[in-house]
Amino acid sequence: MEIDDEAAVRLRAVRKVYGAGLAAVTALDEVSVDFAAGTFTALMGPSGSGKSTLLQCAAGLDRPTSGEVLLGGTRLGELDETRLTLLRRDRIGFVFQAFNLLPFLDAESNVALPLLLAGRRPRRAETTAMLAAVGLTDRAGHRPGQLSGGQQQRVAIARALVTRPQVLFADEPTGNLDSATGRGVLTLLRSLVDERGQTIVMVTHDPVAASCADRVVFLRDGRPVGELAGPTPQAVAERMTALETAP
Incomplete structure (x- = not known):
């Protein structure tokens, strides 16, 4: 079932509990948050705050224990595993800290992979356009081992974008990169929001990474505990320090 919804992603009273009984751990505790279409949101919080679990539930990678997640107007909880898999394939893009490129395929073939898995014959124009979007037109024939870490992450971003997803979810996308290379990837992500x-x-x-976003949502103990619009690295760092030192 679909409903009209201006938010790209919406979580309502989402709760995620791992385990049962005395061993139960509440990773998300009644979380309600919206992510507006065409915006860049960073999720931050101390270790164990639930930010990665929130990302996984929002992206349909994990099902919440209770509450609901909507992608556009689609209620993810109403989809069986087959339909949920198709939705993730067609409407969601993923970028992770690990690039997860296939080492025996060149950049262009890695980008084309989601289309092949969807049963489509990739058009050269599609893959070329995606590589151009991430500034790697001249690296189309290079395998991952012939690319720098930053270039590999750009290929991973192009691969995530080739299906033209409604939402791109990124989990520590600069975690394996040095600071200069990471800044280049963040500039690319920012341009995707501003230009596309x-x-x-x-x-x-990383407060510097978070400062590239339109807003930062802070979590602690599985709950949102504040937001920061138009973030600066200093403001983000100060908020994080307060969260980590609060009793």
Whole structure:
């Protein structure tokens, strides 16, 4: 069932509990948050705050124990595993800390992979356009081992974008990169929002990375505990320090 909804992603009273009885751990505790279309949101919080679990539930990678998640107007909880898999394939893009490129395929073939898995014959124009979007037109024939870490992450981003997803979810996308290379990837993500209207939700621990977003949502103990619009690295760092030192 679909409903009209201006938010790209919406979580309502989402609760996620792992285990049962005395061993139960509440990773998300009645979380309600919206991610507007065409915006860049960073999720931050101390270790164990639930930010990665929130990302996984929002992206349909994990099902909440209770509450609901909506992608556009689609209620993910109403989808069986087959339909949920198709939705993730067609409407969601993923970028992780590990690039997860196939080492025996060149950049262009890695980008084309989601289309092949969807049973489509990739058009050269599609893959070329995606590599151009991430500034790697001249690296189309290079395998991952012939690319720098930053270039590999750009290929991973192009691969995530080739299906033209409604939302791009990124989990520590600069975690394996040096600071200069990481800045280049963050500049690319920012440009995707500003120039293409892409919706991005990113988990990060880095105040500099978070400052590239339109807003930062802070979590602690599985609950949102505040937001920061128009973030600066200093403001983000100060908020994180307060969260980590609060009793």
